[in-house]
Amino acid sequence: MQPYEMTIHQAAKSLKAREISARELAQSVITRIERVDESIGAYLTVDPEYTLKLAETADEKIGKGEGTPLTGIPLSIKDLISTEGLKTTCASRILEAYVPIYDACVIEKLKQEGAVIAGKVNMDEFAMGSSTENSAFKVTRNPWDLTCIPGGSSGGSAASVAADMCLGSLGSDTGGSIRQPASHCGVVGLKPTYGRVSRYGLVAFASSLDQIGPLTKTVSDAALLMNGISGFDLRDSTASKKERPDFTSFLSKGLGDMTIGIPKEYLETEGIDPDVRAAVMNAISVMKGLGATITDVSLPHSRYAVAAYYVIAPSEASSNLARYDGVKYGFRNDTPASLIDMYRETRSKGFGPEVQRRIIIGTYALSAGYYDAYYGKASKVRTLIMDDFERSFRSCDVILSPVSPIPAFPIGEKIDDPLTMYLLDIFTLSANLAGIPGISVPCGFSRKGLPIGLQLMSRHFEEGKLLKAAYSFEQETDFHLKKPHLPGDES
């Protein structure tokens, strides 16, 4: 096995036993990126000097016996998480040359553990999209089929994990942006409870929905990364003061004490691909075999989630993105005649079409005379969606559903039809609106060989139940062991 192929768990063991150094591991990942990323396009910024320096720090830590399970582990970071001295572009022209002067809270935490940053990865511009096609800089391809999208918005994160160009990744999830690309690329993706992980240094898209989380090769690795990034932070006023559990303590197989709810509305949704349906039905019987009690639950308002989300998220985005004015940082258009012209020209040239579209929707929804009809109405429906979950979790521990109604689709197929693309987010948006955690775990392949993910959701701060259910499922199945074959691979 090549070092870059290892899971975090395996690498931590090897590093601790001094079978490999952090530097060797980092070099192995750097070489892997050089060899295969030309065909995938996951990375926006790689800086081997920066990476190897972090690896050397990790080796010193290990040498002093101060290593933790994340020390020396090369991770890719979605390019909207601030990294001091390393470009953070949000895959947008407007931040093309932006170099943060501080680290995000999660990066500080990872560095304290001695984790190694392998580079910054591609995404939909400002995390707005479900295919990574909205990046201003490059196309990212699905490692399982290079003609298909990797999902989004954390498409670079998912592709880099699936193609072994890092051992794990940090992404962000505002409406499914961790879970959906994880599903499309056959890796594990966890969106934590809102407030579990500090958003300090995460470039804001929709502040009441955004959450940072891990994308990994296995469920155990997601637990290890969660241990590294969770916890209270004074600089994020929405960060929870709840004590962080040891997330690895939930990793035991067997679901005898667990009730899993199946939302009937989800499986009745029109347009679910038969392969996705079959994989999810199979997952339900695997869960049953593991001892879980299966029960029906109802989320009657879930069919309104897309409509509510596409008012709330663009409204928050239009407000958050007002800061990009060409004054303090980022791109500025050259020779504006007046201040207002400078704002307008800078923003029109700096933002891509999807970002502008969402700014228009959000500004419209918040503008005088329309606020109650749009933002007000959507925020009330948000309450109804939360109530649905509250009611359902009285009769189950975990809710099971598909992540996406279809497997990854061909690049370019839906880019001119925003509404169709938005409708594909139907199963993931509700968790963000309700602030609850959700995980995607590989549960099968389509007839064309594309990965399919299973979504599990639980109450606020019950990531432990998700990890336990996902871990049990993963141990019982072998979907996570299959690897894509890439151009550049020897055999």
Place this chain on the structure above:
Amino acid sequence: MKITANEIAHVATLARLDMDGTVIAKFQHQVGQILDYVKTLDELDTEGVSLTSHATSSTNAFREDRVIPSPGMEQTLLNAPLKEDGYFIVPKVVG
């Protein structure tokens, strides 16, 4: 409901975006479709339902009023597109 080209242009002005006729026409179609879809929310009776702007039960987060180090001028200006003598430079604002 139909959104007009003038409304798109007006909202673009509010959002400080510059748009030509082609983009306005495209957005009129796409945004119109999305807003039509959003109108399905009107099927729901939300009379008396409270509004959720945040999915957690947390209220105001207070912290100690304590001075902590902040980035210096040089750091703060590091990413400025135009700067001079410790200032951000912008086009002339008042006559």
